[in-house]
Amino acid sequence: MARPEPRSLAYRLAVASRVVAALIGGYGAAAAVAMASARWLPLSRAEAATAATLIAMLALPAVVIWVFAARSAWRAWAGPIAVIVLAVLAAWAAGGPR
Amino acid sequence: MKTGFRQSMAWLHAWGGLIFGWLLFAMAATGTASVFKSEISDWMRPEVRMRTDPVDAVAAAIRYLSVAAPASSGWYMDAPDDRLAATIATYDVKDANGADEYRLAALDPVTGRPDAIRDTLGGEFFYRFHFELQLPYPWGRILASAAGMLMLVVLISGIATHRRIFADFFTMRPGKGKRSWLDAHNVLGVLALPFHLMISFTGVLTLITLTLPWAITANYGADTARAFADLDPGYYTRPRAGRPAPLGDLRAMLTDARARFGGDAIGRVTVENPNDAGAVLLVYRNDSNGVGYDGGVAAYDAVTGRLLSAYAEQRPAKSLYNLLYGLHMGRFAPSFSRWLYFLCGLALSATIATGLLLWTIGREKEGGLGNAFVARFTVGATGGLPLAMAGFFLANRILPVTLTGRQDAEVHVFFLVWGLATLFGLLRRPARAWIEIVALTACAWLALPLVSAVTVGLPYDIVGLGFDGVALALGGAFVAAIPPMLRKLRTVPKLRERRT
Numbered sequence: 001m002a003r004p005e006p007r008s009l010a011y012r013l014a015v016a017s018r019v020v021a022a023l024i025g026g027y028g029a030a031a032a033v034a035m036a037s038a039r040w041l042p043l044s045r046a047e048a049a050t051a052a053t054l055i056a057m058l059a060l061p062a063v064v065i066w067v068f069a070a071r072s073a074w075r076a077w078a079g080p081i082a083v084i085v086l087a088v089l090a091a092w093a094a095g096g097p098r
Numbered sequence: 099m100k101t102g103f104r105q106s107m108a109w110l111h112a113w114g115g116l117i118f119g120w121l122l123f124a125m126a127a128t129g130t131a132s133v134f135k136s137e138i139s140d141w142m143r144p145e146v147r148m149r150t151d152p153v154d155a156v157a158a159a160i161r162y163l164s165v166a167a168p169a170s171s172g173w174y175m176d177a178p179d180d181r182l183a184a185t186i187a188t189y190d191v192k193d194a195n196g197a198d199e200y201r202l203a204a205l206d207p208v209t210g211r212p213d214a215i216r217d218t219l220g221g222e223f224f225y226r227f228h229f230e231l232q233l234p235y236p237w238g239r240i241l242a243s244a245a246g247m248l249m250l251v252v253l254i255s256g257i258a259t260h261r262r263i264f265a266d267f268f269t270m271r272p273g274k275g276k277r278s279w280l281d282a283h284n285v286l287g288v289l290a291l292p293f294h295l296m297i298s299f300t301g302v303l304t305l306i307t308l309t310l311p312w313a314i315t316a317n318y319g320a321d322t323a324r325a326f327a328d329l330d331p332g333y334y335t336r337p338r339a340g341r342p343a344p345l346g347d348l349r350a351m352l353t354d355a356r357a358r359f360g361g362d363a364i365g366r367v368t369v370e371n372p373n374d375a376g377a378v379l380l381v382y383r384n385d386s387n388g389v390g391y392d393g394g395v396a397a398y399d400a401v402t403g404r405l406l407s408a409y410a411e412q413r414p415a416k417s418l419y420n421l422l423y424g425l426h427m428g429r430f431a432p433s434f435s436r437w438l439y440f441l442c443g444l445a446l447s448a449t450i451a452t453g454l455l456l457w458t459i460g461r462e463k464e465g466g467l468g469n470a471f472v473a474r475f476t477v478g479a480t481g482g483l484p485l486a487m488a489g490f491f492l493a494n495r496i497l498p499v500t501l502t503g504r505q506d507a508e509v510h511v512f513f514l515v516w517g518l519a520t521l522f523g524l525l526r527r528p529a530r531a532w533i534e535i536v537a538l539t540a541c542a543w544l545a546l547p548l549v550s551a552v553t554v555g556l557p558y559d560i561v562g563l564g565f566d567g568v569a570l571a572l573g574g575a576f577v578a579a580i581p582p583m584l585r586k587l588r589t590v591p592k593l594r595e596r597r598t
Contacts, residue, residue, distance in 0.1 A: 038313035046328035097319035
């Protein structure tokens with residue numbers, strides 16, 4: 001990404017944007033992955049919920065690393081949004097609580 | 099934020115580490131102490147010397163609670179074991195205003211009574227602080243979880259920062275200022291890296307049903323009662339019947355539970371709705387028999403003695419969860435693994451502390467209010483914590499045994515010392531304040547064995563000797579840190595003189 005002068009307003013806004021993407025995107029992705037996996041894993045619903053939670057816990061740090069490693073702000077936001085949209089669609093396609 | 103993957107990760111490592119660094123240090127230090135939670139509890143209650151069979155001890159505790167807290171909604175007891183002499187009971191009573199008040203009391207294993215035992219939270223204080231941070235439910239737990247998750251991110255970005263992680267492990271350049279701190283940070287961080295990663299991940303996991311309940315919501319919707327029953331089938335509960343009924347032969351039920359556990363010891367024992375026809379006795383297997391946290395549970399009708407349910411986890415996903423949970427708790431035998439946990443915990447605490455120092459050392463020349471605040475705040479917030487822990491132990495030995503509210507007074511001493519140290523650090527020049535705080539911390543830890551010998555007598559068992567040994571070792575380590583800091587203090591003003 002183009003690097004603005006540190007301590008300039010543009011730099012601070014760029015940092016703020018990534019922090020928000022990491023927080024909301026990271027937690028949102030973990031929550032969405034948890035819901036999709038819970039409904040799709042071929043296990044009893046209690047077991048699927050437990051396994052899905054463990055999988056979702058890996059998604060959160062992965063998304064945060066992605067957000068801060070991404071070359072542009074656009075990519076930083078696109079990663080978590082793509083995960084959330086796909087996972088929410090998958091959870092919705094599986095139907096309601098089983 | 100910087101261009102390039104490694105630079106971005108270095109940025110994330112530095113700033114992510116700073117945000118919760120102080121909190122993470124406190125969590126790591128109190129978590130490390132919690133490895134020896136039982137031993138600390140034993141040391142802090144020198145009046146409890148007798149040891150008995152756990153079944154006898156719990157039966158005695160229940161006799162006492164029947165008189166002391168008959169109207170309680172439940173009695174929660176940790177049976178004594180090889181490591182803990184007293185029975186730890188938690189129960190609610192109505193306070194003077196009729197509101198519910200929770201109490202934690204250590205009960206003598208033989209008499210079941212708390213009379214002669216000094217009132218203290220013992221190791222339970224560090225354990226609770228480690229994940230509740232002395233904040234109201236659920237905020238402390240949520241904050242601790244967030245810090246744990248950030249810890250994981252900081253670890254991963256820290257690994258990504260290294261060009262040569264293996265070579266860095268073998269690099270130590272002492273006496274070279276910032277470079278030495280960086281080497282120390284790297285060696286301590288890399289040395290126990292698998293532990294650091296494991297303990298952060300499993301730590302977040304212990305509170306995951308609170309912080310990330312969405313998988314459960316997805317599969318159960320609003321039916322939380324069903325979800326709880328499915329996820330924890332061993333937990334048997336039923337409402338109060340509203341008819342008084344005396345407790346049955348609890349000793350027979352406890353003995354039966356032990357037989358069901360293949361002769362293994364009983365651990366946590368709870369009596370819900372005591373003195374009611376709906377009373378339930380839950381007996382859990384002692385968790386030191388395996389790595390996993392949930393070894394099995396038996397539920398009895400506490401009035402008739404009838405077995406209501408018996409459960410041992412067999413499902414693979416939940417068993418994996420219990421295994422990871424147990425890895426974090428580190429309750430499993432033998433003591434060798436606990437010492438390893440303790441040493442790795444010390445390494446993690448030191449990694450965080452050196453990381454915070456590195457942050458300030460790198461920015462001394464930049465100046466600025468923010469950098470000055472970080473440098474000064476770190477002194478007391480980080481350096482003051484081992485001092486506060488020693489203060490907590492000293493208070494246990496020095497406060498009058500009969501003092502009312504003694505349990506809270508010890509905790510107040512801890513926070514008072516920590517707060518004063520933080521204030522002190524903010525007011526003094528950091529290079530000086532560090533030496534003064536570290537010197538005071540060394541004195542406090544070295545004084546502990548002496549104060550303990552004067553107030554309650556010389557150590558007489560392995561716990562007492564081990565405690566004194568750790569106190570002296572920590573005190574010695576703090577003493578060893580003083581000469582290099584003095585040397586640095588002498589050189590810094592000289593540099594300044596030369597410049598002017």
